Amino acid sequence: MSKTPETFRALMLIIKEQFHLPARADGKAGRKLGLTSGRTSQCLRRPPVAKKTWARLYRQLWKLAHMEGVRKGRQEATDNLLRAVEHVLDASSNTELAEAFQVTNPSITHWKQGTSAPTVTSIKKLLRELAKVRIRKLAELAPIEPLAKRGGWWIDRDSTHREKWRRMLQGRKGVYLFYDSLGRVTYVGKTSAETNDLFKEIEQRLKTGELRGIHFGKNLLRLNGKKKPRQGHIAKMLSVYEIMDIDSIHNIEALLIRAFMNTHFNNNLEKFK
Numbered sequence: 001m002s003k004t005p006e007t008f009r010a011l012m013l014i015i016k017e018q019f020h021l022p023a024r025a026d027g028k029a030g031r032k033l034g035l036t037s038g039r040t041s042q043c044l045r046r047p048p049v050a051k052k053t054w055a056r057l058y059r060q061l062w063k064l065a066h067m068e069g070v071r072k073g074r075q076e077a078t079d080n081l082l083r084a085v086e087h088v089l090d091a092s093s094n095t096e097l098a099e100a101f102q103v104t105n106p107s108i109t110h111w112k113q114g115t116s117a118p119t120v121t122s123i124k125k126l127l128r129e130l131a132k133v134r135i136r137k138l139a140e141l142a143p144i145e146p147l148a149k150r151g152g153w154w155i156d157r158d159s160t161h162r163e164k165w166r167r168m169l170q171g172r173k174g175v176y177l178f179y180d181s182l183g184r185v186t187y188v189g190k191t192s193a194e195t196n197d198l199f200k201e202i203e204q205r206l207k208t209g210e211l212r213g214i215h216f217g218k219n220l221l222r223l224n225g226k227k228k229p230r231q232g233h234i235a236k237m238l239s240v241y242e243i244m245d246i247d248s249i250h251n252i253e254a255l256l257i258r259a260f261m262n263t264h265f266n267n268n269l270e271k272f273k
Contacts, residue, residue, distance in 0.1 A: 008043050011061060018068045033060045075114040082111065085126065101126050133252070134244035138168055138198075141179065141239055146206050146232035153206035153232040155199070169199035172242045175253050176202055177260075179237035185260040187231055190253040192246050202240070206232035247273075 015021070015029040030040025082097065091097050094108040101108070101118065102125045110116040144165075147157035156162045176198060178187040187208065191201035208231045243249045254270035 011057065012040075012044070014061070015064065018064065032064055033057050071114065074117050078111050078114075078117050081118065081123075082108075088130065100129055102129075133248045135174075135252075136242045136244070138172070138174070138240040138242050139238060141183070141237050144235060144238045146235055148230075148232060153203055153230070155203050155206070155238075165202075166199050169202065169240065170197055172198050173246055173249060174198055174240065174242040175249060175256065176238060176240045177256065178205075178231055178235040179239070180234045181236045183237065186234060188253060188256045188260065190249050192243075192249040198240055198242070202238070206230065206235065 011033075012026055012029045015032050016023065016025060019029075019032065021028050026040055026044060027037035030037065030043070035043065085091065085097060085100055089096065089100055091100065094105050097108045098105050101122045103122055107116070107122075111118060144155055145157045145161075147154045154162050155165045173192050175188065175190045177185050177189075180186050187205060189201060189205050191198055241252075243252060250270065251272050254272050257270055
């Protein structure tokens with residue numbers, strides 16, 4: 001390698017670009033190589049002659065390049081982690097991210113700026129938070145009066161009450177249970193499909209027939225011997241739970257089916273995933 005001022009200037013340029021230093025920041029670039037400002041200026045005019053000096057400077061350059069690569073890789077991993085958490089938790093602010101990691105807002109700001117990175121402890125706290133099955137009660141043992149309507153069923157014969165159910169359940173995923181007038185479970189159901197929600201699922205399931213066991217409802221006497229009673233004929237109460245974690249819905253339904261396996265219409269025991 002020729003020992004010319006241009007070579008040393010190229011070295012300074014590489015360091016400035018790597019560390020986003022101003023064009024005139026020769027002193028700062030030199031300090032990255034362990035040189036004083038005076039020594040840097042001297043090398044710019046007349047590069048060092050000794051081979052060991054050049055070898056030391058270039059070893060230092062590669063060390064800096066490695067450190068910068070590690071920093072960029074760490075920052076990329078941090079950015080990907082934060083984007084994934086924002087997507088999963090539907091978080092739109094640093095405050096929500098801070099709550100998930102159980103850290104302060106400035107910590108999230110520092111992570112995004114690259115001045116620091118999440119610690120193992122912070123990531124463990126996040127994983128524990130994500131492992132929690134978040135369940136919200138929408139209705140519990142709420143009375144309903146289903147109505148057969150145009151080949152299907154309404155969740156309640158009162159259109160005002162039905163509209164309230166629609167507003168409560170539309171767009172939500174989770175599990176639900178039908179009860180007869182004695183409070184016994186007659187069906188356990190779920191919805192986790194993108195194209196369905198709890199309101200559509202419940203009204204569709206009210207027309208399910210072939211009930212198991214003896215159930216009580218005022219409409220069963222009129223139906224005796226004429227046609228098979230449907231869930232809509234005997235369902236008098238409803239419990240609905242929204243499950244935030246879509247992947248947990250199937251296992252929660254399977255657990256409920258096993259808990260009430262001798263009283264409801266569910267013929268198959270769902271397997272845990």
